[in-house]
Amino acid sequence: MSTVDDLAREPALQKRDREATRARLLEAARLRFAREGYDATSVRDIAGDAGVDATLIFRYFGSKKQLFDQATTADSPADLLAGPxxxxxxxxxxxxxxxxxxxxxxxxxxxxxxxxxxxxxxxxxxxxxxxxxxxxxxxxxxxxxxxxxxxxxxxxxxxxxxxxxxxxxxxxxxxxxxxxxxxxxxxxxxxxxxxxxxxxxx
Missing domain, CATH: 1.10.357 (Tetracycline Repressor; domain 2)
Known part of the structure; x- marks a missing residue:
C-alpha cells in the first residue's frame, strides 16, 4: 500500500521519466536526421533507437516535423560573435x-x-x-x-x-x-x- 511520501514522490518520478524519455528521443532523432535526412528517417526508426513506443513522439513533440525542428536547432557557441x-x-x-x-x-x-x-x-x-x-x-x-x-x-x-x-x-x-x-x-x-x-x- 502506498504511503503519503510515496504518493508525493510519484509526480516527480513521472516528470523525470518523461524528461529522460524526451531526451532519448531527441538524441536518437539528431543522430538519424544527421545521417539520413528527414524523408529517409521514420518515426519508428527514431522510437526504436530510443527504445520507446512511437506514439510517445507525438505525445512529446506533436509530429515528426516538430521533432525535426527541435532536433536540428542548436545555439551557436556563446563566444561566436565575441572577441576580436x-x-x-x-x-x-x-x-x-x-x-x-x-x-x-x-x-x-x-x-x-x-x-x-x-x-x-x-x-x-x-x-x-x-x-x-x-x-x-x-x-x-x-x-x-x-x-x-x-x-x-x-x-x-x-x-x-x-x-x-x-x-x-x-x-x-x-x-x-x-x-x-x-x-x-x-x-x-x-x-x-x-x-x-x-x-x-x-
Missing amino acids: PEELVARMVRTVVDHDWTAYGGEHPLVAMLRSSAHEDTRLRIREEVCHTYVDALRDLAEGEDTALRAELLSAWMVGIGILRSVVATPALSEARTSDLAPHIATVATALLGRPMSGNTD
Whole structure:
C-alpha cells in the first residue's frame, strides 16, 4: 500500500521519466536526421533507437516535423560573435571544425538540415540561420563595395568546408583542424572582407 511520501514522490518520478524519455528521443532523432535526412528517417526508426513506443513522439513533440525542428536547432557557441573582430572568421570555422557536435551525430546541425533541404520550410530555416548567424556579421565587418556579396561568398566557403568534411569526407579536410587551416582562413577572409583577418583564435 502506498504511503503519503510515496504518493508525493510519484509526480516527480513521472516528470523525470518523461524528461529522460524526451531526451532519448531527441538524441536518437539528431543522430538519424544527421545521417539520413528527414524523408529517409521514420518515426519508428527514431522510437526504436530510443527504445520507446512511437506514439510517445507525438505525445512529446506533436509530429515528426516538430521533432525535426527541435532536433536540428542548436545555439551557436556563446563566444561566436565575441572577441576580436579580426578573428571572427576563424571562430566561425572553428564551430564547424573543432566544436564538439557529438550530441548532433558529430556534425553541425546545419548538415542535417541540408540533407533535408527538399522541403521549403527547411530551406527557409537554412537561409535564416546562415544569414543571421554568418552573413550579417560578415557583411558588417567587410570594408569597401559589394559587402553583401563578399560576405555571402565567404559564408559559402565555410558551409562548403562543413559539407566536404561531413558529407563528402574528403581525406585532407576531414583530418584538418582549425590550426591547420589558419593560414588559409587568413588569406581568404582578408581577401573577401577587404581588411586584415587572422586565421587564429588565440
